[in-house]
Amino acid sequence: MIVPLSWLQDYVDITLPVPELAERMTLAGLEVETIQYIGVSGADLVWDRDKFVVARILAVGQHPDADRLVLARVEYGAPEPATLVTGATNLFPYLGQDLSGQNLKSPMVLEGAAIYDGHKEGFVKTRLKGRKVRGIMNRHMLCSEKELGISQEHEGIMLLETAAVPGTPLQDILGEVILHLDLTPNLARCHSMIGVAREVAALTGTSPQGTPQTVRYPSLNVVMGGPPAAEAVRVEIEDSALSPRFTATLIRDVRIGLSPEWMQRRLKLVGVRPINNIVDITNYVMMELGQPLHAFDYDLLLQRARTTSVSVPTIKVRQASIGEGMTTLDGTSRTFNEYDILITDTAGPVGIGGVMGGTETEVHVGTRNVLLEAANFNLINIRRTAQAHKLPSEASARFGRGIHPAEAIRGARRAAELMRTLAGGTVGQGIVDNYPDPPEPVVATVTPAQIKRWLGIHIDQKEVVAILEALQFQCQIKGGAIHATVPDHRLDISTGLTGTADLIEEISRIYGYGKIPETEMSDPLPPLRANRPQEQEERTRDLLVAAGLQEIISYRFTTPEAEARILSPGSQPDERPYTTIANPISQDKSVMRHTLLESLLVAVAANVRHHGHVALFEIGSVYLPAEGRRLPDEPTRLCVGMAGQRETVGWMGGDEGSMDFYDLKGVLEALTDGWRLEGVRYEPTTDPVFCPGRAARVSLHNGRTHLGTAGQVHPLVAKRFDMPDGIPLLAAELDLDALMAAIPAGFEVQPIPQFPVVYRDVALVLDEAIPAADVQQLIVQTGGRWLAQVRLFDVYRGTQLPAGKRSLAYALAFQSPDKTLTDRDANKLRDKIVRRLEREIGARLRSQ
Amino acid sequence: MLEQLEKLRTEALEGLRAVADGAALDTWQRSTLGRRGIVTLITRRVGELPKESRPAFGKRANQVKQELTAAYERKATAVKADEMERQIATGAIDVSQPGRPRPLGRLHPSTQVLREICRIWGDMGFQVYRSRDVETDEYNFQLLNMPPHHPARDMWDTFYTTQEGVVLRTHTSPGQIHAMHDYHPEPIRVILPGMCYRYEQISARSEIQFNQVEGLAVGKNITFADLKGTLSSFAGRLFGAQIQTRFRCQHFPFTEPSAEMDVECILCSGRGCNVCKKTGWLEILGCGMVHPAVLRHGGYDPAVYTGFAFGMGVERPAMVKYGIKDIRYFWSGDLRFLEQF
Numbered sequence A: 001m002i003v004p005l006s007w008l009q010d011y012v013d014i015t016l017p018v019p020e021l022a023e024r025m026t027l028a029g030l031e032v033e034t035i036q037y038i039g040v041s042g043a044d045l046v047w048d049r050d051k052f053v054v055a056r057i058l059a060v061g062q063h064p065d066a067d068r069l070v071l072a073r074v075e076y077g078a079p080e081p082a083t084l085v086t087g088a089t090n091l092f093p094y095l096g097q098d099l100s101g102q103n104l105k106s107p108m109v110l111e112g113a114a115i116y117d118g119h120k121e122g123f124v125k126t127r128l129k130g131r132k133v134r135g136i137m138n139r140h141m142l143c144s145e146k147e148l149g150i151s152q153e154h155e156g157i158m159l160l161e162t163a164a165v166p167g168t169p170l171q172d173i174l175g176e177v178i179l180h181l182d183l184t185p186n187l188a189r190c191h192s193m194i195g196v197a198r199e200v201a202a203l204t205g206t207s208p209q210g211t212p213q214t215v216r217y218p219s220l221n222v223v224m225g226g227p228p229a230a231e232a233v234r235v236e237i238e239d240s241a242l243s244p245r246f247t248a249t250l251i252r253d254v255r256i257g258l259s260p261e262w263m264q265r266r267l268k269l270v271g272v273r274p275i276n277n278i279v280d281i282t283n284y285v286m287m288e289l290g291q292p293l294h295a296f297d298y299d300l301l302l303q304r305a306r307t308t309s310v311s312v313p314t315i316k317v318r319q320a321s322i323g324e325g326m327t328t329l330d331g332t333s334r335t336f337n338e339y340d341i342l343i344t345d346t347a348g349p350v351g352i353g354g355v356m357g358g359t360e361t362e363v364h365v366g367t368r369n370v371l372l373e374a375a376n377f378n379l380i381n382i383r384r385t386a387q388a389h390k391l392p393s394e395a396s397a398r399f400g401r402g403i404h405p406a407e408a409i410r411g412a413r414r415a416a417e418l419m420r421t422l423a424g425g426t427v428g429q430g431i432v433d434n435y436p437d438p439p440e441p442v443v444a445t446v447t448p449a450q451i452k453r454w455l456g457i458h459i460d461q462k463e464v465v466a467i468l469e470a471l472q473f474q475c476q477i478k479g480g481a482i483h484a485t486v487p488d489h490r491l492d493i494s495t496g497l498t499g500t501a502d503l504i505e506e507i508s509r510i511y512g513y514g515k516i517p518e519t520e521m522s523d524p525l526p527p528l529r530a531n532r533p534q535e536q537e538e539r540t541r542d543l544l545v546a547a548g549l550q551e552i553i554s555y556r557f558t559t560p561e562a563e564a565r566i567l568s569p570g571s572q573p574d575e576r577p578y579t580t581i582a583n584p585i586s587q588d589k590s591v592m593r594h595t596l597l598e599s600l601l602v603a604v605a606a607n608v609r610h611h612g613h614v615a616l617f618e619i620g621s622v623y624l625p626a627e628g629r630r631l632p633d634e635p636t637r638l639c640v641g642m643a644g645q646r647e648t649v650g651w652m653g654g655d656e657g658s659m660d661f662y663d664l665k666g667v668l669e670a671l672t673d674g675w676r677l678e679g680v681r682y683e684p685t686t687d688p689v690f691c692p693g694r695a696a697r698v699s700l701h702n703g704r705t706h707l708g709t710a711g712q713v714h715p716l717v718a719k720r721f722d723m724p725d726g727i728p729l730l731a732a733e734l735d736l737d738a739l740m741a742a743i744p745a746g747f748e749v750q751p752i753p754q755f756p757v758v759y760r761d762v763a764l765v766l767d768e769a770i771p772a773a774d775v776q777q778l779i780v781q782t783g784g785r786w787l788a789q790v791r792l793f794d795v796y797r798g799t800q801l802p803a804g805k806r807s808l809a810y811a812l813a814f815q816s817p818d819k820t821l822t823d824r825d826a827n828k829l830r831d832k833i834v835r836r837l838e839r840e841i842g843a844r845l846r847s848q
Numbered sequence B: 001m002l003e004q005l006e007k008l009r010t011e012a013l014e015g016l017r018a019v020a021d022g023a024a025l026d027t028w029q030r031s032t033l034g035r036r037g038i039v040t041l042i043t044r045r046v047g048e049l050p051k052e053s054r055p056a057f058g059k060r061a062n063q064v065k066q067e068l069t070a071a072y073e074r075k076a077t078a079v080k081a082d083e084m085e086r087q088i089a090t091g092a093i094d095v096s097q098p099g100r101p102r103p104l105g106r107l108h109p110s111t112q113v114l115r116e117i118c119r120i121w122g123d124m125g126f127q128v129y130r131s132r133d134v135e136t137d138e139y140n141f142q143l144l145n146m147p148p149h150h151p152a153r154d155m156w157d158t159f160y161t162t163q164e165g166v167v168l169r170t171h172t173s174p175g176q177i178h179a180m181h182d183y184h185p186e187p188i189r190v191i192l193p194g195m196c197y198r199y200e201q202i203s204a205r206s207e208i209q210f211n212q213v214e215g216l217a218v219g220k221n222i223t224f225a226d227l228k229g230t231l232s233s234f235a236g237r238l239f240g241a242q243i244q245t246r247f248r249c250q251h252f253p254f255t256e257p258s259a260e261m262d263v264e265c266i267l268c269s270g271r272g273c274n275v276c277k278k279t280g281w282l283e284i285l286g287c288g289m290v291h292p293a294v295l296r297h298g299g300y301d302p303a304v305y306t307g308f309a310f311g312m313g314v315e316r317p318a319m320v321k322y323g324i325k326d327i328r329y330f331w332s333g334d335l336r337f338l339e340q341f
């Protein structure tokens, strides 16, 4: 909402300095986004009172040496008139005329003043210097709106219709302060000057220093004449739930022309383009009172009536039939839906109620008789219509937020009288007013005890009443409760407990949030509940960070095509359904993800371009629609991605080799060890994402609980993500919910061993096909309680071994909690282990 | 033989004086005092002496041995000290060379800020409650006092799904209803962190997904003054005890009265700068007393219970705090941004 203070002051006094007023409004919920100053102190371009003045144009003559320049003789408060050279095209029609009897005025800027350069993009200041123009000295200048900083308009000079005498400082007639308000949806009542004036009055009239402020409403008296309107038009409402009220006023014998300069100026200030006096008046009254209006050409309605053999135009407000159509004022041909409310006559639709009129019956230069519509419509229908037809107009914005039907007659009367006085019309006797079910006034109640319960403070009943009355509620005290009758411009106040809350909000914001104290909650603390999954998730992040990984967070939006890129060619496509966005912001964000892998691979591949070592993880939801349920499952996944050299290489060297599967597995082991998960299994698996032979299924509980897959990404897949050749791309995606569910609740600490450790190394030659995990498991089983640790310290393949064989070397640590083990004890155990391995998996000792 | 002994003593002491390092000292020790050293050898030869001379020789031999041992120990201490000094003198390194790099992991900045917020609220008795991202229209809007086509819905540009009545949550507020359903009729103090989604053009200033932390307190005795006190105390813990706060009237359909809490701009200390648009204040969170209709939808009788709720962003405060110019950095996965935290 744009509020020029010069306009607002018609209805309320501004008793505070502007910044202070703006702050009060902002604190009370009418957020002043910006304060715009034009010409006055606070503006970027301040109009010097001596150098920016009103000039009266006395005569316009041709420049002797230039066809496209004229000489304007102007009176501007100096003893002698001045002659100015100008190219303003809007002066050309006055060439050679005697203007001494006319009141042709324009803003004039004197030599030496800074103005905006009219020929430059944006607002760039320049200083006005006297110079010869085609041989004639020119010192001063008549200005365009742009040169003054009023608007972007630079076609010709600005013409003023003002009684101000030449030489009057321009500040006094065009200087302006404009408040730009950002209004929340509940402030429907503030989309008008009167609405803002009411708030300003309440806010500045209830402060201890301030005197009570009243709002000056424009007069709603109408001088009427001529035959009754009811003889010229009939109004029918099909359903008062769709249109609670429809008024029709007939204004005869208007003269279409420009509206007065002051009205055009005000409309331009609030961003409405002036069109003609009739249309401008409908817009002006909408801005002033908040009631949208529509003007029909009455004679066109009459013609339409006659073509349908009806003598009196009959307006019917009704629901649209599907498929019905009309061309609206913007020239668009539209087809209607059942929720559109149509204004029709016997020949068909003439307007979409509350949104936009039709072209066929619009007011034009030749219009003589005007039928003025001031009506009320159901806000939900208006909202649906404006949305479906993409017609966000000033009218639909207001109806769509809610307007009381009582406003309709006020708008009709105000506009009719303006049409009489400004367009020379005669207002037909009696406004046709169809208002089947006027709503009962709303009464809300509040007690000081309720205020105390809600706000924590006591506010005197007298003060409460004063606040509510300043907001135009009518208060009665009954049995200790304040019964407040809600003024009809307030559709946001309800009844019952909600009504009480509504009143408390009004009371507190006018009283001032700042005056409410800050207290500590005295309510008892509720039972404390741990959130295990959340705590475990955070600790999982810590473990991964401790393992040297960087956390990332990706978009949770993707496309099925993007996710298909993680599957190697020829593999089974992902046919599970997606949670699909009906209104995606862009084509690459059309569904909610099934996996974290895709975005993680993108991130790893992108970072590898500028980082030698990349190790990332993400924890977050994926979205899996389930058969027969409206909402998808949202399980939590953990994804790890790594690529690049193993170590950051410093001056002392380092491991520059590319990370491989075992680096990834090390990270996962750091995580599962950190959580003390036992029996985590890694078994070879085939998976479309990963390289055959380099991928492991990760599971728990003897393989019964599937955690996910870890491995080296298939080179063809890696290529799709633009991974540079030769750098293995490693990734794992785990079901974090399953992992967290398996975390043991507690653990017991073992005593520090009292007796020394005895070490034995064994190097075994085995078939390649036997997994190291099986060997290790056999060793652990056989070693029993004295085997404190097994560590694989060497893997060897090569010429010293037969083909298909490899050697695994283990360091075994023996230790007893009860005694010092002898060499004999250790040897016995080692031999037992070796014999078991020989027997069960065909191992043989390499050293022998 | 006694002369031999004296000569040996003189020579040994001279030899010891000449010793300059640990190795020479060890050699001297072995040849002089060791098991096969000359002192041992000459002592063994006592049998060659006449009986009457033996005690005097033995006594002298012991004295010599003790003297040499003492001299050796003194020398050993000196040699060790010398050696350490030599090592120190030659072992200087360039301490300005960089250290061996350790792989350092980091949390995402959003996680870091979220944790700080959750920790403060945790200290104040508010526990974490989480709920889903994909929500029904009912939970995201209707139960929060926004029936279909309600004007207040204009405040949220919503992502709809192809499933009728299913949306991506536009705020964490649906969690308020879930929490009330879970906990009623007990009093509640929870915070609800999570990702939210809004249909907006992605630019340096706006994103389609962002983290939010919402809070909810419900009880039989909770007031707007409590809301102010609790939130100011939170701001003090997040931004420093001296931070100024102010409460501006706002409108949210699910709270009444509603407010926005501003804190004194942390960049200009309230003097006014570009970040705070010259106001000296930064908008931190929206809040208000839970609307009676919302309490009722949650299963609490609004005639008996009151409550307050608040909601704040995570990325925006982080942008102010760290001077981040582009919100798109957060989900970029770009290490050049992330490793700065």
Ligand SMILES: [Zn+2]
Pocket: B265, B266, B267, B268, B269, B270, B271, B272, B273, B274, B275, B276, B277, B278, B280, B281
């Ligand atoms: Zn600032």
